[in-house]
Amino acid sequence: MTRRLIVEPRGLASARLRILVPVLSVLAALVVGGLFLAITGENPLDVYGKMLDAAFGSANGVSNTLISATPLILTGVAAALAFKMLVWNIGGEGQFIMGAVFASGIAIWLGPGAPSWVAIPAVIVAGGVGGAVWASVAAVPRVYLGTNEIITTLMLNFIALSFMNFLIFGSSSPWRDPAVSTFPSGRPIPDTAKLPEFFKRLDIGIFIAIALAVAAWWLIGKTRWGFAVRVVGDSAATARYAGIRVSKKILVVFLLSGAAAGFAGALYVAGPVGALDPRSLDLGLGFTGIIVAALAGLHLLAVIPIAILMGALNNAGPALQSIGVPAATVTMLQGAILIFAVAGEFFIRHRIRLPRREPVSVEMPDGVEPA
Amino acid sequence: MNESQLILTMVAAVGLGTPLIFATVGEIITERAGILNLGVQGMMLIGAVTGFWATFQTGNLEFGVVIAMVCASALSAVHAFTSITLRVNQIVSGLALALFGSGLASFLGRAGSEPLVGHPSRAQFEPILTGGIADIPIVGPLLFGHDPLVYLSWLVAGAASYYLFRTKMGLSLRAVGEDPASAEAAGVHVSKVRYVHVLIGGALAGLGGAYFSLALTPTWQDDPIGAAGWIAIALVILASWRPWRAVFAAYLFGAAERIQFTLQTLGEPWSDIPSTLLAMLPFILAIVAMIVLTSGKRARFLGAPAALGIPYFREQR
Numbered sequence: 001m002t003r004r005l006i007v008e009p010r011g012l013a014s015a016r017l018r019i020l021v022p023v024l025s026v027l028a029a030l031v032v033g034g035l036f037l038a039i040t041g042e043n044p045l046d047v048y049g050k051m052l053d054a055a056f057g058s059a060n061g062v063s064n065t066l067i068s069a070t071p072l073i074l075t076g077v078a079a080a081l082a083f084k085m086l087v088w089n090i091g092g093e094g095q096f097i098m099g100a101v102f103a104s105g106i107a108i109w110l111g112p113g114a115p116s117w118v119a120i121p122a123v124i125v126a127g128g129v130g131g132a133v134w135a136s137v138a139a140v141p142r143v144y145l146g147t148n149e150i151i152t153t154l155m156l157n158f159i160a161l162s163f164m165n166f167l168i169f170g171s172s173s174p175w176r177d178p179a180v181s182t183f184p185s186g187r188p189i190p191d192t193a194k195l196p197e198f199f200k201r202l203d204i205g206i207f208i209a210i211a212l213a214v215a216a217w218w219l220i221g222k223t224r225w226g227f228a229v230r231v232v233g234d235s236a237a238t239a240r241y242a243g244i245r246v247s248k249k250i251l252v253v254f255l256l257s258g259a260a261a262g263f264a265g266a267l268y269v270a271g272p273v274g275a276l277d278p279r280s281l282d283l284g285l286g287f288t289g290i291i292v293a294a295l296a297g298l299h300l301l302a303v304i305p306i307a308i309l310m311g312a313l314n315n316a317g318p319a320l321q322s323i324g325v326p327a328a329t330v331t332m333l334q335g336a337i338l339i340f341a342v343a344g345e346f347f348i349r350h351r352i353r354l355p356r357r358e359p360v361s362v363e364m365p366d367g368v369e370p371a
Numbered sequence: 372m373n374e375s376q377l378i379l380t381m382v383a384a385v386g387l388g389t390p391l392i393f394a395t396v397g398e399i400i401t402e403r404a405g406i407l408n409l410g411v412q413g414m415m416l417i418g419a420v421t422g423f424w425a426t427f428q429t430g431n432l433e434f435g436v437v438i439a440m441v442c443a444s445a446l447s448a449v450h451a452f453t454s455i456t457l458r459v460n461q462i463v464s465g466l467a468l469a470l471f472g473s474g475l476a477s478f479l480g481r482a483g484s485e486p487l488v489g490h491p492s493r494a495q496f497e498p499i500l501t502g503g504i505a506d507i508p509i510v511g512p513l514l515f516g517h518d519p520l521v522y523l524s525w526l527v528a529g530a531a532s533y534y535l536f537r538t539k540m541g542l543s544l545r546a547v548g549e550d551p552a553s554a555e556a557a558g559v560h561v562s563k564v565r566y567v568h569v570l571i572g573g574a575l576a577g578l579g580g581a582y583f584s585l586a587l588t589p590t591w592q593d594d595p596i597g598a599a600g601w602i603a604i605a606l607v608i609l610a611s612w613r614p615w616r617a618v619f620a621a622y623l624f625g626a627a628e629r630i631q632f633t634l635q636t637l638g639e640p641w642s643d644i645p646s647t648l649l650a651m652l653p654f655i656l657a658i659v660a661m662i663v664l665t666s667g668k669r670a671r672f673l674g675a676p677a678a679l680g681i682p683y684f685r686e687q688r
Binding site: 036037040041042083088090137141145146147148150151152154155156158159162163165166169170171287290291294325326328329330331332333334335336338339341342343345346349 | 409413449452453457458459460462463464466467468469470471472473474475477478479480481482483484486593598601604605608645646647648650651654655657658661662665
């Protein structure tokens with residue numbers, strides 16, 4: 001009889017393991033990506049070297065990496081907040097877009113006359129409201145009718161994208177730039193509504209994103225309300241026994257999750273993009289947020305460094321294209337990272353060991369294995 | 372709308388609905404085994420690119436279809452491993468598959484010294500059963516003159532329906548999706564059944580993807596399937612996990628996708644409706660149908676497999 005590996009659930013995983021799993025996930029994804037690169041005739045090491053250089057090799061590279069990371073911190077927070085509560089909000093993409101729509105809308109409505117200390121907070125708040133409103137379209141049916149939110153949030157992504165396209169390509173809405181008639185594009189928001197830049201093109205949005213992530217961590221981890229939320233996430237039945245109003249908690253967290261993605265849209269519009277521009281906003285940043293959250297183990301502070309890593313990857317795409325390697329290499333790597341991170345969950349949840357001694361062998365009838 | 376435009380819309384809906392039938396029936400089979408695979412979009416794209424590539428190399432359509440099914444099935448094996456063997460979260464694993472598949476398909480279409488992107492297919496599926504019978508009013512163009520894969524999709528839906536509800540293996544499959552512990556007690560190998568049906572689901576998604584690149588739009592482009600893989604996941608619920616209903620649900624969505632082109636041909640005021648708004652129609656339809664079908668007491672009669680998405684721990688029976 002061979003010695004069988006014993007797989008058993010473990011309680012709390014060590015901090016070392018929690019860091020080891022994401023690191024190994026990234027390395028394993030690089031190996032898989034390297035195989036595909038090698039098959040198609042590229043030298044993986046050259047490609048990865050180029051990516052590293054594009055992301056961190058120069059002041060411009062670092063600045064661009066942090067610009068890309070800014071929205072990912074918040075879409076990562078959006079996914080982590082919801083997933084902690086077993087609310088499967090896959091709609092970060094749509095909530096991000098609606099945040100951008102609301103934020104650019106308020107900036108254009110306020111016009112250049114409003115001072116920055118009014119315009120910038122208004123833009124950010126509007127973004128959060130836009131994201132929360134869009135999340136509510138899925139959250140309210142989920143909480144009051146039991147409608148599966150996976151499908152509704154997914155579908156809402158495509159509706160939001162079409163709506164943004166309608167505002168720019170399909171109508172003469174206030175969002176569309178009237179000065180450009182040949183090819184439709186978004187109307188630039190007033191300079192007073194734009195976030196000040198401080199390092200190359202990097203704006204203060206990165207600090208706002210980090211502050212909001214810390215606030216979310218504090219709210220969930222350090223407050224009485226957050227404790228109740230965590231109880232609901234662990235076991236809805238326990239929460240009900242404890243007198244916690246479960247459906248209200250789920251609704252609020254769902255809306256906060258939407259708001260976080262909406263903030264990301266606002267910071268992206270008021271930061272690097274400067275207009276409601278479908279070509280710059282349809283980048284899958286909401287989906288990448290799910291990768292960020294999963295790789296961070298749904299930890300609201302771990303989201304920050306992981307977002308910077310993913311931002312670096314996103315930022316490397318155009319650099320690859322310039323040397324004739326498809327930019328989709330980045331999406332492929334990100335998908336592979338997520339696959340390995342999910343698989344790694346197994347090792348966080350379970351312990352695998354070899355039995356120390358030969359187990360007492362019991363004669364079993366054919367085909368029946370000892371439990 | 373006059374009669375001929377109605378017929379044209381319906382014929383176009385059959386074309387646009389066919390890949391959705393394959394993918395939806397595949398996902399129904401997977402979900403009936405209790406495994407939720409949200410990676411349909413990724414599997415379809417892998418099917419689309421590998422099928423196109425294989426036909427591009429050999430000029431052989433059937434070979435392309437087989438390669439598409441094998442490759443998409445291989446991708447679904449990743450999800451089978453994580454969700455059945457490692458028993459991790461199926462939702463995140465499926466999303467990972469969707470992202471990886473999309474990225475890899477786009478990468479393969481653009482990589483190498485002579486990338487596929489922009490090339491027309493070397494062969495494409497042509498209409499069959501044309502001529503006399505296709506000229507019968509109304510019924511003719513709806514039933515005849517389609518490409519062979521349209522008829523294959525009806526066959527697949529019929530076969531899946533028979534398999535699920537009329538065979539012993541189908542019964543075991545449904546038992547595994549409803550109550551794996553009881554199924555195992557009755558002598559069914561739960562993990563094996565789940566693996567097999569995740570792989571079948573992957574193969575059918577790959578076939579659906581190949582329909583885009585070898586029949587519907589036989590040129591390789593970066594984003595050849597739109598949101599078909601995501602819509603297929605919604606269609607599973609609208610079809611209430613029954614293959615035959617998936618056929619009608621898929622055609623309904625095909626028609627919703629087609630309506631923007633139909634309205635263009637009708638002249639004012641219909642042609643004034645912006646296509647960007649009409650593009651929302653299938654997704655709004657899905658949300659409304661979801662809310663109506665799954666809310667309150669109706670949900671119980673819908674027929675969702677009871678163990679869908681729940682990992683099965685043999686040791687903790």
